[in-house]
Amino acid sequence: xxxxxxxxxxxxxxxxxxxxxxxxxxxxxxxxxxxxxxxxxxxxxxxxxxxxxxxxxxxxxxxxxxxxxxxxxxxxxxxxxxxxxxxxxxxxxxxxxxxxxxxxxxxxxxxxxxxxxxxxxxxxxxxxxxxxxxxxxxxxxxxxxxxxxxxxxxxxxxxxxxxxxxxxxxxxxxxxxxxxxxxxxxxxxxxxxxxxxxxxxxxxxxxxxxxxxxxxxxxxxxxxxxxxxxxxxxxxxxxxxxxxxxxxxxxxxxxxxxxxxxxxxxxxxxxxxxxxxxxxxxxxxxxxxxxxxxxxxxxxxxxxxxxxxxxxxxxxxxxxxxxxxxxxxxxxxxxxxxxxxxxxxxxxxxxxxxxxxxxxxxxxxxxxxxxxxxxxxxxxxxxxxxxxxxxxxxxxxxxxxxxxxxxxxxxxxxxxxxxxxxxxxxxxxxxxxxxxxx
Ligand code: ASP
Ligand code: MG
Numbered sequence: 001x002x003x004x005x006x007x008x009x010x011x012x013x014x015x016x017x018x019x020x021x022x023x024x025x026x027x028x029x030x031x032x033x034x035x036x037x038x039x040x041x042x043x044x045x046x047x048x049x050x051x052x053x054x055x056x057x058x059x060x061x062x063x064x065x066x067x068x069x070x071x072x073x074x075x076x077x078x079x080x081x082x083x084x085x086x087x088x089x090x091x092x093x094x095x096x097x098x099x100x101x102x103x104x105x106x107x108x109x110x111x112x113x114x115x116x117x118x119x120x121x122x123x124x125x126x127x128x129x130x131x132x133x134x135x136x137x138x139x140x141x142x143x144x145x146x147x148x149x150x151x152x153x154x155x156x157x158x159x160x161x162x163x164x165x166x167x168x169x170x171x172x173x174x175x176x177x178x179x180x181x182x183x184x185x186x187x188x189x190x191x192x193x194x195x196x197x198x199x200x201x202x203x204x205x206x207x208x209x210x211x212x213x214x215x216x217x218x219x220x221x222x223x224x225x226x227x228x229x230x231x232x233x234x235x236x237x238x239x240x241x242x243x244x245x246x247x248x249x250x251x252x253x254x255x256x257x258x259x260x261x262x263x264x265x266x267x268x269x270x271x272x273x274x275x276x277x278x279x280x281x282x283x284x285x286x287x288x289x290x291x292x293x294x295x296x297x298x299x300x301x302x303x304x305x306x307x308x309x310x311x312x313x314x315x316x317x318x319x320x321x322x323x324x325x326x327x328x329x330x331x332x333x334x335x336x337x338x339x340x341x342x343x344x345x346x347x348x349x350x351x352x353x354x355x356x357x358x359x360x361x362x363x364x365x366x367x368x369x370x371x372x373x374x375x376x377x378x379x380x381x382x383x384x385x386x387x388x389x390x391x392x393x394x395x396x397x398x399x400x401x402x403x404x405x406x407x408x409x410x411x412x413x414x415x416x417x418x419x420x421x422x423x424x425x426x427x428x429x430x431x432x433x434x435x436x437x438x
Contacts, residue, residue: 002030003214005180005202008038010217010276011122014076017129020217023279025135028212029174031205032137034126035181035198036118037073040066047098048114051106059102067095070121077125083132090124113190116143119179119198127177137175140166146183146201148191154183154200154263160208167209178205199260203271207263214264214271215283216256222273222284223248223256225298226433230426234433237284237298239291244298244381245271247415251300251379261286290414296382296391299432303422305337305375306353307405308360311345312367321366322346328362338377338417340406347406349377349419375405376425378418380432385413392416398435402428 004024011017011034024032035041043066050059074087094117101110123139130137145162149155167176180198185191193200199216206214223245224234240248242265249256256273264271265288274283315321325346329336332355336348345367350356356371363369378399384391392409395416406419420428 001209001211002028003033003202003206003209003211004030004217005033005198005215006035006217006276007198007219008035008040009219011035011126012038014073016276017077017126019276021126021129021133021135023217023276024175025130031140031176031178031209031211032126033178033180033198033202033205034119034122037122040118040121041115041181041195044098044115044118045111048106048111051101051110051114054106056102060099063095063098063102067091070095073125077129078132080132083128086128086131087125090121090128094121109189112192115192116179116182116190119182123177123179130175130177135175136173137177138170138173140176140178142179142182142201143184143190146204148183148185148193150186154193154204155186156204156208156263159204163205163208196257197260199257200263203260203263206269206271207267210267211269214269215274216260216271217274217276219275219277220273221275221278221281223298225437226429227299227301230429231433235437236281238282239285239287239289240297241290241414242271242286242288243412244290244414245286247379247381247412248298248300251302251377251417290383292383294383294385294388294391296380296384296394296436298381299378299429299436300381301376301378301425301429302337302351303376303425305349305351305377305419305422306356307347307349307372307375307419308363309345309347309370309372310363310367311370313344314367315344315346324366325363328359331362332359334359338406338408338419340408349375349406372405374422375419376422376428378420378425378428378432380416380418380436381414383414384409384416394435395432398431399428402431 006020011020047062070091078084078087098117127137127139145159145166147155147158180201181192183191202214222236225237226234228234242261245261268288271286272283275281334350334352334355338349340347360369380395402420402424404418408417
């Protein structure tokens with residue numbers, strides 16, 4: 001069994017829905033996970049925004065314009081009057097439900113039910129479209145099996161049991177369609193896996209059914225070895241390991257939601273990134289295996305970083321100093337990304353500056369604090385185990401003209417992170433590409 005996930009842009013228009021329809025028919029048995037059509041989740045969020053403010057009129061107007069949008073999609077997607085009729089009934093039903101929130105008290109619980117409608121609609125439209133062109137598919141209701149526990153983590157046992165229960169009702173089916181993103185919480189109320197969570201759904205389902213492969217279909221040709229917006233002639237990476245992807249996903253390579261590979265990784269299920277616009281391209285395959293021994297595979301960068309340095313004589317030969325420093329960040333719910341230390345100072349970076357002033361004030365109890373904003377982390381990923389000579393030298397050589405504020409190497413065997421001024425980022429990425437991938 002395969003699991004295929006298509007994101008919002010891949011099902012963003014009637015034409016694109018038809019394209020996905022062509023991609024999923026035939027071949028191996030599969031579960032197809034769909035996001036809401038692109039723009040929908042944002043528009044539902046705006047609708048919820050009006051309801052929170054009790055702006056009933058603006059809310060209704062906003063909802064109506066989204067509904068009209070869907071009617072025009074139906075017009076294009078369906079050719080038969082029975083197909084159109086079913087789809088119109090569907091839109092009618094979901095928009096009446098959405099409108100019903102305009103009468104009562106609106107809280108964050110209702111907001112989640114509102115947001116869930118996007119995926120309910122996209123999956124049903126796909127199902128009706130396939131039906132119209134003579135292809136049988138089964139709609140699996142995600143709300144009947146996808147569930148998170150009290151810590152907001154997927155309840156894997158529940159998911160496996162209930163997904164199985166849903167599936168065995170259709171012993172002959174080989175094409176299932178289900179909603180990404182949406183789930184129930186521990187009380188059985190509608191919830192979701194956070195924005196961009198459809199990748200996570202696919203990975204959770206893949207793990208639950210021991211899928212042969214999980215495919216994440218987007219509009220990009222897999223992971224590239226550098227940022228194509230900044231560097232010309234980047235190339236697709238054929239194979240990456242889960243650990244390499246985890247580093248890249250955090251550092252701005254936006255094609256995969258960072259937490260989403262974890263369930264697949266735990267069960268060692270291969271994840272393949274595929275391009276809907278180039279379906280025959282093999283894309284990027286992610287497995288447990290580290291391929292390309294000793295090779296540097298990719299470079300990524302993250303902007304909006306602030307670095308904080310704490311210098312203190314008290315740190316010399318003391319124990320427990322780092323704990324005190326980290327506790328300050330913890331108490332302000334701010335996560336630290338990069339760390340470097342010397343005997344009398346420690347530097348850390350953060351990408352969340354909401355509590356920065358308070359953090360600096362607290363840190364001043366322990367030493368002299370200096371702060372630098374507008375920094376970028378450049379991350380070099382590959383098979384960089386310490387036993388191999390010279391990898392750091394190649395990276396540093398490429399950056400010989402750029403001031404380096406922090407360097408982190410050795411915490412994992414597949415990453416070197418460097419902190420630079422954001423104004424040097426484009427140059428750094430280009431120089432790295434020139435030296436590493438020539
Ligand atoms: N529709 C949801 C969102 O826009 C989930 C997803 O697309 O992955 O965040
Ligand atoms: Mg996405």
